[in-house]
Amino acid sequence: MRTAWLLALFVLLGGCGPSGPVREGPWPERLSELAVLAQEGGALAPRAGYAYTLAHPLFSDYAWKYRTISLPKGGAASMVSNDETLAFPVGTIITKTFAFPQGASDAVRTVAAEPLASPGAPFALAGMRLMETRVLRHTSAGWEAVSYQWNEAGTEAFHAPAGALVPLTTEGGERFPYLIPDKNQCAGCHETAMGTKILKPIGPKPGNLAAHGFADEGSQFEAWRDAGWVASAAPVTPWAVPGTGSVAEAHAYLDANCAHCHSDTGAADTAGLDLRITASELGRGRCKTPVAAGRGSGGRAYDVWPGRPEASILPFRLGHQDPGIMMPELGRSLVHEEGVALVKAWITAMDGDCAASLSL
Amino acid sequence: MKAAQRWLMGVLGAALLSACGGAPEPAKDPAQALREALLSAEPGSTVTIPEGHFTFDRSLSLGVNGVTLRGAGQNKSILDFAGQLAGAEGLLVAAENVTLEGFAVLDAKGDAIKMNQCKNLVVRGVRTEWTGGPKSTNGAYGLYPVQCDGVLIEDSIAVGASDAGIYVGQSTNIIVRRNQVAFNVAGIEIENSTQADVYENNVVDNTGGILVFDLPDLPVQGGRQTRVFHNIVAHNNTANFAPEGNIVGTVPAGSGIMVNSNDDIEIFENTISDHQTAAVLVVSYLITGRPLDDPNYDPFPEQISIHHNTIEKSGYDPDSEPLMALKAAAQLPALPAIIWDGFVRPEQEGPVVCAHDNGELGTVALDAPNGFAAPDFSGAAFACTREALPPVALGGAE
Numbered sequence: 001m002r003t004a005w006l007l008a009l010f011v012l013l014g015g016c017g018p019s020g021p022v023r024e025g026p027w028p029e030r031l032s033e034l035a036v037l038a039q040e041g042g043a044l045a046p047r048a049g050y051a052y053t054l055a056h057p058l059f060s061d062y063a064w065k066y067r068t069i070s071l072p073k074g075g076a077a078s079m080v081s082n083d084e085t086l087a088f089p090v091g092t093i094i095t096k097t098f099a100f101p102q103g104a105s106d107a108v109r110t111v112a113a114e115p116l117a118s119p120g121a122p123f124a125l126a127g128m129r130l131m132e133t134r135v136l137r138h139t140s141a142g143w144e145a146v147s148y149q150w151n152e153a154g155t156e157a158f159h160a161p162a163g164a165l166v167p168l169t170t171e172g173g174e175r176f177p178y179l180i181p182d183k184n185q186c187a188g189c190h191e192t193a194m195g196t197k198i199l200k201p202i203g204p205k206p207g208n209l210a211a212h213g214f215a216d217e218g219s220q221f222e223a224w225r226d227a228g229w230v231a232s233a234a235p236v237t238p239w240a241v242p243g244t245g246s247v248a249e250a251h252a253y254l255d256a257n258c259a260h261c262h263s264d265t266g267a268a269d270t271a272g273l274d275l276r277i278t279a280s281e282l283g284r285g286r287c288k289t290p291v292a293a294g295r296g297s298g299g300r301a302y303d304v305w306p307g308r309p310e311a312s313i314l315p316f317r318l319g320h321q322d323p324g325i326m327m328p329e330l331g332r333s334l335v336h337e338e339g340v341a342l343v344k345a346w347i348t349a350m351d352g353d354c355a356a357s358l359s360l
Numbered sequence: 361m362k363a364a365q366r367w368l369m370g371v372l373g374a375a376l377l378s379a380c381g382g383a384p385e386p387a388k389d390p391a392q393a394l395r396e397a398l399l400s401a402e403p404g405s406t407v408t409i410p411e412g413h414f415t416f417d418r419s420l421s422l423g424v425n426g427v428t429l430r431g432a433g434q435n436k437s438i439l440d441f442a443g444q445l446a447g448a449e450g451l452l453v454a455a456e457n458v459t460l461e462g463f464a465v466l467d468a469k470g471d472a473i474k475m476n477q478c479k480n481l482v483v484r485g486v487r488t489e490w491t492g493g494p495k496s497t498n499g500a501y502g503l504y505p506v507q508c509d510g511v512l513i514e515d516s517i518a519v520g521a522s523d524a525g526i527y528v529g530q531s532t533n534i535i536v537r538r539n540q541v542a543f544n545v546a547g548i549e550i551e552n553s554t555q556a557d558v559y560e561n562n563v564v565d566n567t568g569g570i571l572v573f574d575l576p577d578l579p580v581q582g583g584r585q586t587r588v589f590h591n592i593v594a595h596n597n598t599a600n601f602a603p604e605g606n607i608v609g610t611v612p613a614g615s616g617i618m619v620n621s622n623d624d625i626e627i628f629e630n631t632i633s634d635h636q637t638a639a640v641l642v643v644s645y646l647i648t649g650r651p652l653d654d655p656n657y658d659p660f661p662e663q664i665s666i667h668h669n670t671i672e673k674s675g676y677d678p679d680s681e682p683l684m685a686l687k688a689a690a691q692l693p694a695l696p697a698i699i700w701d702g703f704v705r706p707e708q709e710g711p712v713v714c715a716h717d718n719g720e721l722g723t724v725a726l727d728a729p730n731g732f733a734a735p736d737f738s739g740a741a742f743a744c745t746r747e748a749l750p751p752v753a754l755g756g757a758e
Binding site: 187267 | 392395396398399400417418419421422423444445446447448452454468469470471476477496497499500501504506507522523527529530575577578579603604605606607649650651653
């Protein structure tokens, strides 16, 4: 009875749930008020839009990620190229929720994510610890980025423009700080042309969407096109088949994890190292001496020394955990062992050599 | 603030918020307040840092144009990053028309203050320091503007960087003046930059005092037109503690002023004293023996003018095998104060390095391209004069 009365009052007042996603204006304090995600039946699902996955994701301390995209009514993305982020219409909202499978005694498990079955499959939350949901919103003033931090109960996430460091422990007993980025740190990666103050999504590039993103479905990109979400008839080539350890997969890994800064326009263009999928082997650091690497050189002479991963700076920095040495600079505290192994295998298989002597 | 006072303020703050209908909130610590002030700053506003010692576990950043970040002084407003867990620098600035003034950044895990792609940057009375002395585990750069147009760094202090205390890279229109720079590998380094004035700095106890370098494989090249004058450059004899692999790791300890592959450099009226390797060293990138695949890169230092410097005590214990061998072979108590490696373009006619009125300690052209076969102590290779370079104008900031 009392519940019914409260419900009636709720309805009378219009509730707090807006009718659709909040695509413009100030960021709501609560993620639920943004109205893009729904939490029902122990799972997260899109309240607007649909889920997607990437064949070659960014590593974030083994956190599992649930990605959704919501286009404005009647809107469609257009293709820029196979290897560049799709151009999404104003009104688009992209979310990425980070969660860890829980281990024993408050530890988090650091294991690869299980693939979603299909774009319609919800993200089951049983046994998961929700960390944050990062949101990119294409307003009439451009893309905006901010994260929402989930409460410990996992019932609501709150606007967190100042970010946070959350102490976590792996099942192996390793303590690590999980970083929820502040809004400048969001821009640090998403301002892909440094100095423009223009943010962009990074992940949804056709070549990274094209592979089999879901367990029982074909190419996601084809599905998007069939649904009218992408207005383009251009052919799309997947970057690589995940899990094969191929050279192409290593290139895709470097693009997904590094190229938002290491391009010809990114924040790391000062270094002259280009890790985009389109880069040449020279651009990717073959026999390139470090410039402003500081401790990041690790006493190694070249970014990439063909055949010699142990003497190459790139896997050294990917495998390090000191903030003054490691790469990427932000967004991980743990080492992505599988990623480092992939990059090392690529260097091991590379033909050629660099000059050995570097003494004055 | 006393604990009781802080508690009272917290309670009052919470009561105030409750009264307005918001959730009770604990009083913010000043470090968190500063982070939020930087994130929410309005363009053109001033963010103040109170007096005090504030600790941080992750980087700070500023991305808003026209902001002044002002502390109570470089010994009063201390931002301490010794406990830093995340972020590659203490403070990252990615905005135009920013002024940083009157605070210190200590013990950052990576660079202390990085300023990426800025315009009209002013750094005044700021201190960056690694407090444990010179160590290879210190961060690379203290004050680090890169790809900037319009840089003024003055009255600041940079201590302990494992690369350079003040490093201006790939930038144009630069003034670095009246700074105290000590116990870094490179004191002040101007790299791949154009139009810089470096003057009235006190540069002591680094591995190399003032470096003007132009390096290959970078998006911005052709560094030129730097004036280094009226500086005190003294006993920069600290053993090189740069992590291996870095270009500054090749700088011999005891280098006062060093030019590597830059053009149009004027070094004048400095006091350069007590350097075990050389008061002034002019070299080509070719002497590093590093491979050179960059077709756009010019490795030859040209139009270098070194004049009217006061030079004392130099070259008595060179930190370089070929220079040590030369000193022994020539049976000299000390090498000449001004050393040039001798790399020139094949078609070069006439001298590329002019040196005159620098006292009695002499010059040597090393003949490095021929394995140091015929070093020339006569001064003939340096016998020329050049017109003075024009001063740098920053359009008002100076």
